[in-house]
């Protein structure tokens with residue numbers, strides 16, 4: 133097994149390993165790399181749904197996402213699917229999964245079953261590197277701030293966005309909850325500081341005038357969307373990617389109209405952040 137950096141700011145590639153057969157020592161090494169790099173990419177895996185679930189369980193309990201359609205017979209597995217005739221893709225904007233929950237999912241483990249001939253890459257951004265690169269005045273300004281996150285605008289009954297998905301999202305009646313988290317998160321496992329706001333689910337900064345809140349969020353987003361904090365994963369069938377939702381953003385590019393793209397995702401439970 134070899135682990136090498138995927139980019140300066142985020143991600144590592146794990147080569148020459150079959151995740152089904154990781155020894156406890158190898159698993160510990162993989163876990164350290166996950167904490168250090170925020171995302172891991174394993175090539176050439178060959179997983180049944182049962183094996184995907186078994187690998188996920190080594191990381192923790194499975195957090196069944198209530199808004200994604202489950203794979204038939206496997207409610208633990210969320211389908212990330214776009215058919216050739218569909219327009220919108222799941223995750224087609226910068227976000228981090230589950231930040232609207234009080235205890236957001238620790239990580240997501242995505243397995244590629246069908247990848248279009250070109251396109252359909254996923255971008256990742258490293259939140260520790262982005263935080264580190266802020267100037268001292270900004271670090272001081274945001275150090276004690278908190279933000280509210282929510283999901284009704286994405287998954288709720290009234291969401292025009294959800295309606296565009298033609299049944300690929302479920303349970304709109306279960307949307308609407310919000311959660312408050314620190315903007316500068318001390319990572320619960322690594323202790324490293326990173327930014328924890330995202331354009332997908334962050335609604336507002338708590339106890340701040342709406343205009344100031346949205347201007348500050350836009351400033352942070354403009355900072356994080358600089359290329360220097362990103363890695364672009366070009367998928368091959370059989371790739372298994374996993375990312376730490378407390379340390380990264382991701383963005384699935386929608387540049388493969390007319391082709392099918394199908395992946396399976398399992399999310400792992402996290403802890404309350406604060």
Ligand SMILES: O=C(O)CCC(=O)C(=O)O
Pocket residue numbers: 212222223224229240242253254382383384395397
């Ligand atoms: O399709 C992808 O590459 C990622 C989609 C996404 O946002 C997710 O699975 O959480």
Ligand SMILES: [Fe+2]
Pocket residue numbers: 223227228229382
């Ligand atoms: Fe996502």
